[in-house]
Amino acid sequence: MALSAEQVDAILRQARAAKVASRALAVLGPDRRNEALRAIMDALWADRAAILAANTEDVASARAAGEAASRVDRLILNERRMEQMMESLRQVMELPDPVGHVDAAWTRPGGLRIERVRVPFGVIAIIYESRPNVTVDAAALALKTGNAVVLRGGKEALRSNAALVAAMQAGLARAGMPEKAVQLVTATDRDSVDVVIRAKGLVDLAIPRGGAGLIARVVERALVPVIETGVGNCHVYVDRAADLDMAEAIVINAKVQRPSVCNAAETLLVHQAVAEAFLPRVARALAERGVEIRACPRTLAVLGAAGGRMERVVPAAEADWDTEYLDLILAVRVVDSLDEAIAHIERHGTRHSEAIVTDDPAAAEAFLARVDAAAVYHNASTRFTDGFEFGFGAEMGISTQKLHARGPMGLPELTTYKYVVRGTGQVRG
Amino acid sequence: MALSAEQVDAILRQARAAKVASRALAVLGPDRRNEALRAIMDALWADRAAILAANTEDVASARAAGEAASRVDRLILNERRMEQMMESLRQVMELPDPVGHVDAAWTRPGGLRIERVRVPFGVIAIIYESRPNVTVDAAALALKTGNAVVLRGGKEALRSNAALVAAMQAGLARAGMPEKAVQLVTATDRDSVDVVIRAKGLVDLAIPRGGAGLIARVVERALVPVIETGVGNCHVYVDRAADLDMAEAIVINAKVQRPSVCNAAETLLVHQAVAEAFLPRVARALAERGVEIRACPRTLAVLGAAGGRMERVVPAAEADWDTEYLDLILAVRVVDSLDEAIAHIERHGTRHSEAIVTDDPAAAEAFLARVDAAAVYHNASTRFTDGFEFGFGAEMGISTQKLHARGPMGLPELTTYKYVVRGTGQVRG
Known part of the structure; x- marks a missing residue:
């Protein structure tokens, strides 16, 4: 690995902090989770000057490096795109909350009452490329569904992403929410992706969003469960x-x-x-x-x-x-x-x-x-x-695998379930 | 790899044959899939003498190799265990068929009608250790849900598994069913597991069933999606x-x-x-x-x-x-x-x-x-x-991961879904 032991430790500490924060998030009610979204929305808007300044530096670097115009365009944030970001956050707040939904419930002959209840995954890692709006979208969808998120974006957008995440964390802290629920991995070496996707026990799910090369690499090297997205022939x-x-x-x-x-x-x-x-x-x-x-x-x-x-x-x-x-x-x-x-x-x-x-x-x-x-x-x-065209009101990506989620992933696809079993002393005969 | 190129090719040919068979299975109706179960049940019972003879050889080898009594016991088939196998197959036949179930259906404002329909995965690979009854259980649950299956059992049970699979394939062929839907990998080198779990595009899902070492190895090396099972502290x-x-x-x-x-x-x-x-x-x-x-x-x-x-x-x-x-x-x-x-x-x-x-x-x-x-x-x-204690009537294993299935996996967990969208010429604006 080209990363130092300190860098690896730092990433694992972030994942662990996200895991701890996820436990707090998971037991918040839906209203409190929406307050978290409100908090990041307010903070992003209040800090937009700093965010746009950081983004200007990213864009200048990309232009200086001779990046294609289409890639530079995807990198750009401006007042209008910030407004769209706010609108998107408002829409996520209005969506129905899948967490706590009882998918099924039944009673066994011996009297055990079994419920299958929707719960957050815990920590979701998003591995993506250069679009800074993904930073906010992914964090919002994760928080809405009670998940913490470890973000590993492209290095071209690093300053923008750092400013966005700093604002979101500050907003969460001011609202008394677990601010470590949103983590940005700032090491840009490719090996830093590996640390994230091999952090079994800390990261519950990894979603790569980007080109075919990125996705293949994540699938090849991950130890945590992965949802493949996006390649469409x-x-x-x-x-x-x-x-x-x-x-x-x-x-x-x-x-x-x-x-x-x-x-x-x-x-x-x-x-x-x-x-x-x-x-x-x-x-x-x-x-x-x-x-x-x-x-x-x-x-x-x-x-x-x-x-x-x-x-x-x-x-x-x-x-x-x-x-x-x-x-x-x-x-x-x-x-x-x-x-x-x-x-x-x-x-x-x-x-x-x-x-x-x-x-x-x-x-x-x-x-x-x-x-x-x-x-x-x-x-x-x-x-x-597309999640919006299908009426999901949100989209974390489009799954092209068959395990767990297929096609556009909305909020329910960012949850898992557990069986809650209530008894009166039943033992197995 | 310790496997020869011919051995690798042979395994990939099996996976490809299973994939072709899975396409035929997926469009059979539930009655026809139950006929496939009936066919393997009849064939296993008719061939029980050959199966028990093969098993006797496996058991003798295991004893000669000094295997622990508990491991030898798990390997043993006899008339009574064959009867239990038949009873288990009968129970699977009686279970409700999840394939084709419409989980949700809605119409979009533009008139598109969207249905989320349960469909088979395609090809499920089961990597397991020494119990030959898993060979039949796994094949039955796969066929019931319209999936083909690639079985890679332990080498101690190889002769038993070969006899069981030969009987099942013959039964399927006699009933005019796609007999290649049940495949046994007979190479016992550990690398043969890798060929199966890295066969992207041919194998849709791998389920390791066994000890912690087996499961960790599959998770580490797989390229196809995996459901981890079984380790319970x-x-x-x-x-x-x-x-x-x-x-x-x-x-x-x-x-x-x-x-x-x-x-x-x-x-x-x-x-x-x-x-x-x-x-x-x-x-x-x-x-x-x-x-x-x-x-x-x-x-x-x-x-x-x-x-x-x-x-x-x-x-x-x-x-x-x-x-x-x-x-x-x-x-x-x-x-x-x-x-x-x-x-x-x-x-x-x-x-x-x-x-x-x-x-x-x-x-x-x-x-x-x-x-x-x-x-x-x-x-x-x-x-x-446990799938039976929960009332599922069957169990392919107990998932300890959060993606797709958690806890006991019954028939619905062996299916995925697809979106079936019907329009009248809609295009996106």
């Missing part, structure tokens, strides 16, 4: 029985509306029966929006025969079917059947969001039943896989 | 307001009724206000049942002053508070308060099962709320943490 399949106007609108929306996010479509599959009718028109619509097409041979043949302009159409390589472009690029493939579409998704998909466009109810139901993904869509855009 | 806390007759009965039951299992108690905590009244009588009752006491200094003092015989009482070392004896040994400690009891459990417990004995409702509720464990008990034995 999503498909839209246009069936032989599709309404082609609807199909075009869905493909354009899924690809173009916000190409940089995980629920954007990366591959279009078209049934051969509608390839000639659909491909030229969708190619035109995509070209108008600056989308490059990576086409299978049959797609190339159809588009060539249709005589359209093909500047933005190139042959697909095998790797294209597995690529999450996060950009204005779409792989396009003609398939012979619904089965072939499902097999393609099975082979190349990342189990995130998959859509079929069809007016054939049997085809729709087969697709919805057989495709293995967090969210499967009939006649709608993949872009709806 | 469980406590009974006898409060100042306890009914001492009830307390004695619960302590004896929790320690003695079956000491080798994870929900047996390993440490007794006694409030100082009742130490003089309770410790001598419980020590006597424990001694009568052959239980050795590892006592804290205050416990030693109380027992010494009470003038009882102390052959089976020895001073506790610090390590005793962290030891899962799985034997007729009990650590005993006097605490000053409920808070000290909770702090002790927080520090030394494994979040499995924890009990308070008290007639004080406030103490009981504080303990139930503040102790972080899969199951918390008021006035009942820790021995009830």
